[in-house]
Amino acid sequence: MDHETREALIRLITPIADDEWIVGHRGSEWLGLAPELEEDLAFSSIHQDEMGHALYLYELLHDLGEPDPDALVYARPVASWRNACFVEAANGDWAATVVRRYFYEMFDRLRLEALAHVDFTPLAHGLKKIQREEAFHLKHFALWMEMLAQGGDEARRRVIDAVAAVWPTLSDLFDWGLRDDVQAQLGLPPALALKDAWVREVRAQFQDWQLPWPGEIPTTMEHNGRAGRHTPALDDILTTMRAVRVIAPESAW
């Protein structure tokens, strides 16, 4: 593999691995707090999956010449993380988590489909495995959306408020974080096509659930995780996640 291809693959895979890792971490923060016992179990399974996907991708990055997964997760400076700011936001209302996770899962499904065009066998093998697991996640969060949208006045109000609150923060999710020529070279569709496909799918489901459509997704953002411009929330996660490591760097896990 030539240097250029290797660099392109590293740039392609890093944001995906980081998204999955941060989603996994935020999900793990609900353990013991989710609204019911079954949901606690679901959250533990789903977010264990996400962290497993991240680990697979971090190992691919290591094979491509990046530091090992532990170093990538525990030692990388904040500005080198490429997850979307959308996934790093702190947890709050349960409805906001449901909305964020549903939006992310729909995006992730479309991203996985788009990645099938990339000619890199170890990635293709991992994707096949990941797709089988992710199908459960999307169904789970779509079901929650439906339950909240049709679950009475309060649930419906909360889900509508949550959609309005997260809508302006969506746009960096759709950014591949790659130069246009590199993106085309890898066989990926433009970010705009990914976003259009997402809008089509989500809009159809919003209609089924009789949720009002919030309109265009704002494109101007102060922060863009794909360019390393994160919100303070990422620093908070990393500080919490690394707390034990910082106190006792040599401890066995």
Add this chain to the structure above:
Amino acid sequence: MVSKQEILTKLEQVMDPEIPGLNIVDMGMVSHIRIGETVEVDLLPTFLGCPALDVIRRRVEETLHEYQPVVRFTYDIPWSSDRISPEGRARLLHWGVAPPASAEAQDPACPLCGSSNTEKQSRFGPTLCRALYYCRDCQQPFEAIKVI
């Protein structure tokens, strides 16, 4: 030289740490065994995030230590619940976990009374590979291996 069958027989001693009584051969996790100067065993992870993977790899290495095996997880074929052998399905049932339902059946039959009058309660159970169900006839909750 040791034969593939001898290696397989030994691997039948390695149990899935999350499902006692079910070994990794019946679970369909052993994908290739190559015997040359060393013994190489390729394993398929059931789920990428399964926390039991490291334990399983270590137990395979311990079980085959006399051959100084090279054990690795491979991803060229995704593991599927169809890979569970008939013996594996029988052992699951014996242990009280419903084997994965066939493609035609919506929900698995109750492992306790055999009734097919069951309903899904949650796609997610106590481990990544299991889901939660309820039997309307014997009125017992039960777990089933996910169809994947």
